[in-house]
Amino acid sequence: MPPENPLLTEAPVVINLGLDLFAEALAQQSVPCVQVRWTPPPPTDDDLLTLLDDLL
Amino acid sequence: MSSLKTRIEAANDRAFDILRGGKPRLVGVAPALEVVPGMAPNLILHSAPAIDWADMSGPHRNGIIGAALWEGLAATPEEAEAKLASGEIRTAPCHHHDTVGAGAGITSASTPMLIVENESYGTRAFSCISEGGGLRLLKWGAWSPEVLENLTWQAKVFAPILDAALQASGPIDLKLIISRAVEMGDECHNRSVAATALFLRQIYGALVALDMPKEDVRASIKFLVESEHFLLHGIMAAAKSMLMAAEGIEYCTLVTAMARNGVNFGIKVSGLGDRWFTAPANPVRGLFFRAEWSDADAAPDLGDSSITETVGLGGFIQPCAPTVTQYVQGSVAQAIANTRDMAEICHGSNPDVRIPAMDFAPGPLGIDIRKVVKTGITPLLDTAITHRDGGLIGAGEVNAPMGCFADALKAFGEKYAG
Known part of the structure; x- marks a missing residue:
């Protein structure tokens, strides 16, 4: 018999990356959650990146 | 170099x-x-x-x-x-x-x-x-x-x-x-x-x-x-008078104006003359002063008051004003993180503007379009929320759109990097 999944038997430890909405929903249910600020990297524009190499 | x-x-x-x-x-x-x-x-x-x-x-x-x-x-x-x-x-x-x-x-x-x-x-x-x-x-x-x-x-x-x-x-x-x-x-x-x-x-x-x-x-x-x-x-007006003195400097990549007209967000760059670079203004996230108002009532970002952020005030030094963070259900820790983000896109810091909650660290100053494009971090503005038909309905914060900075950088490259 496989061991019990602790996610089903214990309180989850939650780390939320990015959108605050999910962390807020957990907070409203009194579930502890660590919110990590993260946004997707900016879209890559090869021309701009090449230009940045010349300018910065 | x-x-x-x-x-x-x-x-x-x-x-x-x-x-x-x-x-x-x-x-x-x-x-x-x-x-x-x-x-x-x-x-x-x-x-x-x-x-x-x-x-x-x-x-x-x-x-x-x-x-x-x-x-x-x-x-x-x-x-x-x-x-x-x-x-x-x-x-x-x-x-x-x-x-x-x-x-x-x-x-x-x-x-x-x-x-x-x-x-x-x-x-x-x-x-x-x-x-x-x-x-x-x-x-x-x-x-x-x-x-x-x-x-x-x-x-x-x-x-x-x-x-x-x-x-x-x-x-x-x-x-x-x-x-x-x-x-x-x-x-x-x-x-x-x-x-x-x-x-x-x-x-x-x-x-x-x-x-x-x-x-x-x-x-x-x-x-x-x-x-x-x-x-x-x-x-x-003080901010504008300070920035006017920094306009028109050849090869300069620092921003000399940021403004929003309820449709577009615009910036001017010292080395690029009087030209505005624009992108659609973002909606403001924040607190509405009455329950009857919501995002659906709000005009997009509006006003010249972002001249304050252009000289490193407002959204660039949020930890100075913890009460303002309540508009966005924020925290002092979040405000400090925001200021650190703004420091990444600025040329330097200003010892005349000290942030008590950050051990009196000087506030970031001098937005560099190169750093904005490189990091993907755009200026954060504290601002009011205006009804789409007029009238003040709330307050909060908004990020500048990236498009105007990318366009300005391209124009800078065309002018100076040939």
Whole structure:
């Protein structure tokens, strides 16, 4: 018999990356959650990146 | 380092020193027609960037109609609209006339203007006088007989009294007020209570000693005391006067203006002349003052008040004003993280603006378009939320769109990197 999944038997430890909405929903249910600020990297524009190499 | 990079760094150092060395002082009050360069009786200014009458947002349209009625340029809103459409009444951005306007930025010939001089560099900038508190003001693109009556009182009674007090007191050092206010709970955009109190402290003695009708002086003092954000417009003109001195520096990649017209967000860059680079304005996230209002009621980001962030105030130093973070259900920790983000896109820091909650660290100053594009971090602005049909409905924060910075960088490359 496989061991019990602790996610089903214990309180989850939650780390939320990015959108605050999910962390807020957990907070409203009194579930502890660590919110990590993260946004997707900016879209890559090869021309701009090449230009940045010349300018910065 | 290539010669191009060396030139950019030298130009940016120069612009940064100019920003740091600016010494804006409030020197007087006068009608726009008398002091604003290029002002005309049939001209109504609005917050930048430039936009045609037909494309303007609700707050701009309503505010401009209200100003046309107030100036007597039209007898009815319909007549005002017809004259605006035909060009008989002209419109232009405040920024094109060395002026900055909060919200819709409505400024007409009779509008009493705060006059701010940058003593270090001789630049002079203007901003209309605050109309006081309230949700329905011309600057929020709302007008009514009461709003226009208040404007008339300001122009005929309050402005001459304030100017007389300023002439008696001598110029008021706005740089010093800003430096103290950021250590007293202001970030000098969404909160300028401390700055206004410091200003009142300096002007009060001159006001009470004026040899002018006592009832008018009393009413003026009452208005000032009740207008807790009165000095914001003076701070905006101070920022503009500091940035004007840093305009037109060849090879410089620092931003010299950020403004929003309720449709587009625009920036100007020192090394790229008078050209605006624009992208669609973002919606503001924040707190609505009444339960009946929501995102669906809000106009996109609006106003020239982002000139404060352009000199490293407002959203760049949120930890200075913990109360402001409540608009976005934020925290001091989040505000500190935001300031650290802003430091990543700035040329340096400003020892004249200290952040108590960060062990008095100097605030970030001098937005560099290269760093914005490289990091993907855009300037964070504290701002009001305006109803799409006019009127103040909330306050919060908004990030500048990336598109205008990317376009500016491309234009910079075309001009300087060939």
